[in-house]
Amino acid sequence: MNNSLIYEQKIIKYSREELIKLVKKAVSTSRFEHILRVETMALRLAESYQVNLEKASIAALVHDYAKERNDQDFIDEIMSKKLDPKLLNANNAIWHGVVGAELIKDELAVWDEDILNAVRHHTTGSPKMSMLEQIIFMADYIEEGRNFNGVAEARQLTFNNLQDGVRFQIKQTIQYLIERNKNVYPSAIDTYNAWVAK
Amino acid sequence: MNNSLIYEQKIIKYSREELIKLVKKAVSTSRFEHILRVETMALRLAESYQVNLEKASIAALVHDYAKERNDQDFIDEIMSKKLDPKLLNANNAIWHGVVGAELIKDELAVWDEDILNAVRHHTTGSPKMSMLEQIIFMADYIEEGRNFNGVAEARQLTFNNLQDGVRFQIKQTIQYLIERNKNVYPSAIDTYNAWVAK
Numbered sequence: 001m002n003n004s005l006i007y008e009q010k011i012i013k014y015s016r017e018e019l020i021k022l023v024k025k026a027v028s029t030s031r032f033e034h035i036l037r038v039e040t041m042a043l044r045l046a047e048s049y050q051v052n053l054e055k056a057s058i059a060a061l062v063h064d065y066a067k068e069r070n071d072q073d074f075i076d077e078i079m080s081k082k083l084d085p086k087l088l089n090a091n092n093a094i095w096h097g098v099v100g101a102e103l104i105k106d107e108l109a110v111w112d113e114d115i116l117n118a119v120r121h122h123t124t125g126s127p128k129m130s131m132l133e134q135i136i137f138m139a140d141y142i143e144e145g146r147n148f149n150g151v152a153e154a155r156q157l158t159f160n161n162l163q164d165g166v167r168f169q170i171k172q173t174i175q176y177l178i179e180r181n182k183n184v185y186p187s188a189i190d191t192y193n194a195w196v197a198k
Numbered sequence: 199m200n201n202s203l204i205y206e207q208k209i210i211k212y213s214r215e216e217l218i219k220l221v222k223k224a225v226s227t228s229r230f231e232h233i234l235r236v237e238t239m240a241l242r243l244a245e246s247y248q249v250n251l252e253k254a255s256i257a258a259l260v261h262d263y264a265k266e267r268n269d270q271d272f273i274d275e276i277m278s279k280k281l282d283p284k285l286l287n288a289n290n291a292i293w294h295g296v297v298g299a300e301l302i303k304d305e306l307a308v309w310d311e312d313i314l315n316a317v318r319h320h321t322t323g324s325p326k327m328s329m330l331e332q333i334i335f336m337a338d339y340i341e342e343g344r345n346f347n348g349v350a351e352a353r354q355l356t357f358n359n360l361q362d363g364v365r366f367q368i369k370q371t372i373q374y375l376i377e378r379n380k381n382v383y384p385s386a387i388d389t390y391n392a393w394v395a396k
Contacts, residue, residue, distance in 0.1 A: 171376060178373055183395040189387045197381040 005043065009054050012110050016057060022108060023061050027068050034145060035064055042139035049162055051131045059118040059136045062110060066100030067092070074099045077106075094185060097123045124187040125170055127194030134166050141169045163195075171196050203241065207252050210308050214255060220306060221259050225266050232343060233262055240337035247360055249329045257316040257334045260308060264298030265290070272297045275304075292383060295321045322385040323368055325392030332364050339367045361393075369394050 007016050014022065024032050039060035046056035066074075074095040078087050081102055087095070101116040110116065118136040121129060125137055142155045142165070150172060158165025170192050177184050205214050212220070222230050237258035244254035264272075272293040276285050279300055285293070299314040308314065316334040319327060323335055340353045340363070348370060356363025368390050375382050 171379070175373070175376055178369060178376070178390070178394075181369070181394050181396050183391050184387050186384055186387055189382050189384055192376070193381050196376075196379050198379050 005053060005057055007054050007057075009052075011054055011112055011115070012058055012108065014108070016061075019058065019061050019108070023065055026065050031064055031067060034143065035061060037143035037145050038063060038136070038139045041143045042135050045135045045139055045158070045162070046132075048159060049131055049135065051135055055112065055115055055132055056135055056139075058110065058112075059115045059132060060139055062104050062108060062115070063119050063122050063136055063140060064096065064100075065108065065119075066103045067096040069096070069100075069103065071095075073103070077102050093123055094187075097121065124185050125166065125191035125195070126187070127190055129166070131162070134162050138162065138165045138169065141165075167196050203251060203255055205252050205255075207250075209252055209310055209313070210256055210306065212306070214259075217256065217259050217306070221263055224263050229262055229265060232341065233259060235341035235343050236261060236334070236337045239341045240333050243333045243337055243356070243360070244330075246357060247329055247333065249333055253310065253313055253330055254333055254337075256308065256310075257313040257330060258337055260302050260306060260313070261317050261320050261334055261338060262294065262298075263306070263317075264301045265294040267294070267298075267301065269293075271301070275300050291321055292385075295319065322383050323364065323389035323393070324385070325388055327364070329360070332360050336360065336363045336367065339363075365394050 005016055007014075012019065020036075023035060027035065039057055042056040042060035043053055045051070046053050071092065074092070075088065077083070077099050078085075083099065083102070087098065090098075098120050101119045104110045104116065104119060114130055114132050117126075117130065118133045120126075121133050122136050122140050126133065129137065138158045142151060142158055154165060154168055154172070157168050170188070174184055174188060174192055176182075203214055205212075205217075210217065218234075221233060225233065237255055240254040240258035241251055243249070244251050269290065272290070273286065275281070275297050276283075281297065281300070285296065288296075296318045299317045302308045302314065302317060312328055312330050315324075315328065316331045318324075319331050320334050320338050324331065327335065336352075336356045340349060340356055352363060352366055352370070355366050368386070372382055372386060372390055374380075
């Protein structure tokens with residue numbers, strides 16, 4: 001374990017070690033290692049920006065909890081919880097955040113809406129994001145395993161000014177997708193218009 | 199007049215000369231000249247792709263008919279025709295197409311829905327566009343007064359394959375906007391996802 005944080009605030013019913021075990025069972029080894037790196041980065045950012053460390057740890061550990069679930073699990077959850085029917089047109093990239101948050105409630109008993117929103121919005125961002133949401137959004141992007149062109153600049157910006165980091169990621173990601181003729185989620189453009197467009 | 203086309207199909211109640219006079223009264227001189235250049239280009243494309251020349255002429259002549267109307271005219275039209283209330287959040291760039299089509303019905307008695315759709319969609323495009331819609335979308339982009347970087351390539355592509363031209367414009371326009379941190383209309387991303395994304 002690369003962090004010695006002990007959960008004392010009773011935000012969830014599990015200890016950090018128990019939560020890590022539950023997450024480890026839900027994902028592949030390489031994704032589990034990514035998740036731990038996201039937690040390390042989220043804790044660094046939370047410390048730097050004076051955000052609740054336990055929430056940052058929990059949100060980071062669960063952010064990809066549902067990433068490897070099959071499509072039917074998400075569809076069942078959308079139906080049984082009467083979520084927005086438009087979600088049925090989405091796919092895993094969107095589902096593992098927005099619908100994943102529901103599975104995290106059901107299966108891990110995480111009820112804190114700030115944590116759940118951090119999960120919901122970690123893929124495309126959102127026009128309004130709390131500090132915790134911004135931290136998870138950025139930690140996922142700049143964790144130490146990432147090595148895309150510009151990652152050093154992204155890290156520097158993010159530790160200098162969290163909002164500048166958010167803007168950098170949003171713009172770079174959309175430019176990357178369009179350059180390669182890849183699909184852009186409408187919610188990612190909503191995020192761009194709110195954060196980047198002047 | 200740079201074109202000798204005579205309207206014979208009774209698509210609208212006006213002759214081409216009458217329509218030109220009505221359009222001229224509605225816009226500034228520089229915009230009127232742009233409109234005539236769009237018509238010239240639209241007719242060249244319509245001839246090249248065997249699309250109805252009269253429809254191409256009418257759609258080109260009216261496409262910016264409402265561009266110089268004040269905001270209140272659009273808001274009144276949205277209210278009185280009970281158009282999608284979300285349109286109230288838009289601005290002239292969107293209104294002059296989508297709401298402009300309504301003003302064109304009211305004031306110019308243009309009822310052909312293919313022409314009206316060409317007006318509605320000329321700014322952001324649309325996931326599905328008829329040949330006429332594509333021609334107006336492209337003619338507005340590559341008319342002879344345009345001189346942006348890449349316009350020669352855009353013209354060549356468009357005369358070689360209309361759909362390639364449409365894809366080129368959609369991608370270039372969104373890249374241009376994002377490069378400059380400008381707002382991107384959600385409908386433009388819907389168009390991109392339908393036409394460009396693989």
